[in-house]
Amino acid sequence: MPTDKTADTSIFERRESEARSYCRSFPTVFASASGSIMTARDGREYIDFLAGCSSLNYGHNDPDMKAALIDHISQDGIAHGLDMYTVQKAAFLDAFERRILKPRGMDYKVMMTGPTGTNAVEAAIKLARKVTGRRNIVAFTNAFHGMTMGSLALTGNSGKREGAGGGSLADVTHMPFENAMGDKDTLEYIEWVLENPSSGMDDPAAFIVEPVQGEGGLNAASKDWLQGIQRLARRHGALFIIDDIQAGIGRTGSYFSTEEFGLDPDMITQAKSFSGMGLPLAALLIKPEHDIWKPAEHNGTFRGNTHAFVTARVALDKFWADDAFQNDVQRKGEILRQRLAGIAALVPGAALKGRGMMRGIDVGSGELAGRICATCFENGLIIETSGAHDEVVKVLAALTIPDDIFTKGLDILEAAVRDATGSGRIAAE
Amino acid sequence: MPTDKTADTSIFERRESEARSYCRSFPTVFASASGSIMTARDGREYIDFLAGCSSLNYGHNDPDMKAALIDHISQDGIAHGLDMYTVQKAAFLDAFERRILKPRGMDYKVMMTGPTGTNAVEAAIKLARKVTGRRNIVAFTNAFHGMTMGSLALTGNSGKREGAGGGSLADVTHMPFENAMGDKDTLEYIEWVLENPSSGMDDPAAFIVEPVQGEGGLNAASKDWLQGIQRLARRHGALFIIDDIQAGIGRTGSYFSTEEFGLDPDMITQAKSFSGMGLPLAALLIKPEHDIWKPAEHNGTFRGNTHAFVTARVALDKFWADDAFQNDVQRKGEILRQRLAGIAALVPGAALKGRGMMRGIDVGSGELAGRICATCFENGLIIETSGAHDEVVKVLAALTIPDDIFTKGLDILEAAVRDATGSGRIAAE
Amino acid sequence: MPTDKTADTSIFERRESEARSYCRSFPTVFASASGSIMTARDGREYIDFLAGCSSLNYGHNDPDMKAALIDHISQDGIAHGLDMYTVQKAAFLDAFERRILKPRGMDYKVMMTGPTGTNAVEAAIKLARKVTGRRNIVAFTNAFHGMTMGSLALTGNSGKREGAGGGSLADVTHMPFENAMGDKDTLEYIEWVLENPSSGMDDPAAFIVEPVQGEGGLNAASKDWLQGIQRLARRHGALFIIDDIQAGIGRTGSYFSTEEFGLDPDMITQAKSFSGMGLPLAALLIKPEHDIWKPAEHNGTFRGNTHAFVTARVALDKFWADDAFQNDVQRKGEILRQRLAGIAALVPGAALKGRGMMRGIDVGSGELAGRICATCFENGLIIETSGAHDEVVKVLAALTIPDDIFTKGLDILEAAVRDATGSGRIAAE
């Protein structure tokens, strides 16, 4: 109706750049959100299985974070303080030390980079080059580390790389991720390249790896493979960097995605759910011996977002004071695995991907995956694809999602898969 | 005293990276801030002449922005929505169109980049390369455009460039800024380089210029010089990009820093004070004919910070609905000019720098400038240096600063200059 | 003796750069050479199993080439004519067309590059980039294509790459050569990388491959593998470049090293034995449709060495007018294979490498290979190593070597291997 403006998106079409993307998959205008439910301007509710691409691991607008933030703002708490010392940053660092580092026996310095994941990655590769005096960084096939020029050089996707318009994306070698070469042992290949002085590869400053490749199709590396990469890095004088931006902060069932793998990374990136509430915040964790930055050698106006420190502290105290949350995430991850296994069985050739609460189904084609997600949206579920060909339907629900909503969302997904593949609904009953 | 923890900064020293910097100049722990006053944990108040490096043009915690943001949070307004359509983004875009673009007869698409200035710059240079099919970007001596690898390539400062650890910073040509070569006409030189097919310079995709170089020492380009650069860009098939991150959004006395210069840039970057309240937000304004991005060709998790849209909309409606604010900024800029002229006269060889409310004094040495700022801080004034040698004492007060506080801050500055230069206090009386 | 200056190398030590190398393996001063014999200043004769690293396929100072060159010089024939038209170049091109191109049904333009192999390679990669509008070149592990910056980027050896002192060696992807990954099918891996849009590899302008890797350890690619590379190149819009500098011009038993492989390369490089007499000459053969150079777009003062055209024409008429020479090379190649097989059997774990008259033995370590070669030299045989670890003893005898000298040289080699490995001489009898 002409007088109903709820579906009006003309301002976006008129004024927002063509670079916009998620809005094309979810063509409605959202107004509010709470927990795992997003509500559009027209009042329609959607279950959120995207969770800000893993930026909302604790759900939308956690009441404790809200309360703390409103309190902070009401009292004229610092909103922007560059990288000055603030009581809010102190409280956050203290909580991070008590809740995360100490219980895990980890000793890292926290570098507040610009509040985006790509900035944390840029800081990591700059520092690795400074520390080692080498330039080459090893990244992996299907990797996604960001869209600024330094991070883009690490990113595998050719479409995204072409966005650089031909600007220089040098000093990176891409190596095959685990299982990238079918049944071939990629570690063995990488080792051969490193140890062959005529392989054409320059000595690496660092290896940077996502334990579960989020954008790359939910490829989950094994403990053995990651230990192998760390061992190769050590042996060849390179640093070992975990990019935990998407897989970390509880997503796989523990705070860091590789806690049970016995690794000892030189740096770890943090972003996305780091602030707890989806506010921009990123950091680079650095082993003290590598923290050789000179003051301001990497800086940025918004490094250290004080509002985000407030919510992040709440998140640390609320969810990481004991094992309860972590155990519940693991329980839900197992539910998810079982449900997806059942759904995958409906699609010939489909494969389960991922780990913990970061799982999906490779349905074999981007076209099919896209159709499934579109049907889900029509039925009230926000869900997206990933992978080199967008062939993986990816479930990134909030870790706090109530069981009933989780089940309801998975039911919508299953129905959409049945629709798309012609498996009858009756068969499901 | 052991029991007084107000001066305790041990958590920062223990856990924060050595890259931290402003906290070294202002060694106290801040707790809250309002308008132009920052208050430390020990209750001491400081006048803020830094304003988040121009990120707080409207001062700390503007009451209307606070109210709107608290209201938004209370109602479970979206905190993080990727780049989906939201009512908050619609309201912001609508206000930006009505308050800024239309009154100035400007037609631009708004690209929500990652919420940092460097990300907006990265997007600009990627797009310029895509549009022109060329790689080379012309930046200027003393330029600062950010610290990620693409932006860093544009940045002049060698210390910051060395932070890249030798990673590739290619495809950029640095040209002399206006007055960089003493009394020589740099436009003439740049024209000669462009028109000489054997100058060694590849055809440029774009020129990117800060109308007032913030980090570079408050070098203010003239109307004629900027028009000359735009004309050279046009004649040589290159785009003309204004980086208005530090100088824009009212700082020089109008919304854009070059409004009265008759320019027609192909792109304009926005960040720092763009959100109004110091929250992370950045954008790239793009002429519609250049908006050739494919969906998600440049993306980022935190592009479009919904809290920031809320406060930014308030800022647009409150400060840019009529000329009152702008006129007041111009009035204050003139006060600042006069006071700084008087202060500069105390320092042999000192020179005034900058424009509008973005002014400073080149005192000839970084050592002297540093001593002046340190004395100011002891006396309750937050103020910083800039310039290639940190030789410029820079005043970046909030544009909303009350006259009495402004005067008080300038008095502290004047006294510090007298102290540092041995001009007697009596002479000042 | 002090008065005997035959062993005096002081002028070299005093005045020649430390970059000199072969003279360190063969520490005598040579005075003259004929066929397969080099004679030192002290009169001692050496059998030459190095043949100028395959630059002297027709032996030293072929009498017909000598006569033609002396005649040319005596008549004031052009010595240096830039790239002007000369009767000598015409005669050479005519012979190349009649003796090489036409009989093989090949249609190529001949580009006279600077007279070094590296220059022909540089021309090839520049042209491939111009033709395709892409930048990335695929080269292979253990490849050697030259030492100038463009060619060096293609070269695998890290020691040689480090010689660039950190200068940019960008826009190249190294892929595993056949058998580089043990029993894994490298074609399959390369195909996967090319077809995975997120592998991190930019679309290639060209693949450049040595059919037998000379410096890389005499790795001989199979017909199937080379056809596979050509097929991948075609399918992905890349040019297919054969670098035949070391393996071509008869070395493997036919003029081009891949004549019987059914390939159709877009470009072929020629150097080393191209002039017949070891004079500097190089060329790039280009399919006519790719010959899009503008005049002088790649040039060089010494492109087209007229003395070399004279000797090259003699070589074409003398050795390539019929099959006799080619058949004899193949016969000798088989002799070589049999003798090396016998010698390899003396070294536990040793492997035969190479093809035709370009063969060697991988003795497993550079130390052992070096000792063998040193012993050979003491006994009058010039022979060198190759491979990433200098682990291959390489026989590159002149193709014209008389059978008795060939046998004598192989006997010296066998004896040296016996000495080095402790296999008794008696056992050899």
Next chain:
Amino acid sequence: MPTDKTADTSIFERRESEARSYCRSFPTVFASASGSIMTARDGREYIDFLAGCSSLNYGHNDPDMKAALIDHISQDGIAHGLDMYTVQKAAFLDAFERRILKPRGMDYKVMMTGPTGTNAVEAAIKLARKVTGRRNIVAFTNAFHGMTMGSLALTGNSGKREGAGGGSLADVTHMPFENAMGDKDTLEYIEWVLENPSSGMDDPAAFIVEPVQGEGGLNAASKDWLQGIQRLARRHGALFIIDDIQAGIGRTGSYFSTEEFGLDPDMITQAKSFSGMGLPLAALLIKPEHDIWKPAEHNGTFRGNTHAFVTARVALDKFWADDAFQNDVQRKGEILRQRLAGIAALVPGAALKGRGMMRGIDVGSGELAGRICATCFENGLIIETSGAHDEVVKVLAALTIPDDIFTKGLDILEAAVRDATGSGRIAAE
């Protein structure tokens, strides 16, 4: 006539790459050459004012060089010996030490690079980077240093740079040559860039400069300017490299082109006339303390061309044993200057360029210069243009040219200028 094949160039059109260039300016087929006369297949004689672009400073086929080379070949002297020790190389080095280095009090190591100028330049920049640990090389506007990727990065001409097809030409900063900016002092500008830590220029490994820019338009740097560049290099920890490939070896009136300038370069390149007879030969002279190459770290099959050593030794003994030759070159250079001054007066706005026997006239347009050269060729004179716009008619006669032939050539040039500019021939009489 169909049966007259003297004008037949079809084999070149059919088989030689479109990259060929000089043959287009001089469309005849040359057969022989002696001194300053080239003779075409049809018997027509041409005076040579190009001299192989300064590769034939001693003229074509010097009788003593011919005799020595024929003698060498007749006796089976080494034609190709890689970089082994040979009596011919020893004799050459000994002569170079006695005739060139010692009399000038110079102590340099001689590195035999691949026998092309571009290879010597590549070696120089690689070594400068190794020595300093820095990457950036300063080259100058209008510079020409060669066409391989490393040298091309130094070369100013955009057409030639575009020949790289977009491949990476990084790590070079182009600075204005003397007088490149009209009456502005370019030294002052360069100093400002070097001393401003925010100029955007990375610390340089080296400055490389042609004392007279051959391809760039015969721009001759002054003693003061070159001393200034050397001083800046020293002060900033960079090496100072003279590229003497075109201007050296007698061309400006002394062996090195800067002998009277009191310079002390760290490296000097040699090529073009280095062999004396136009045979491919190049070298890099290196101060002993910088000769830190590891064996073979920069190599190449044709480094050290033994035939060229033979002729080069003759050239050193014949022309550089005393001052006679040098004095005669200076005398001719003065004749040339006077004649060109008279000719330049015929062209409004024309300017004299160059130094010694490396001079020309800037006639203001490439079209006019091209017409003049074409008319010269019709009248029996080989002469070429240079400069960014090919606007300089360049005289590069052999230094040994007899006075009568020199006068005759200059008369042809003068007549062509008169024709082209409409100055009557009568006026010339």
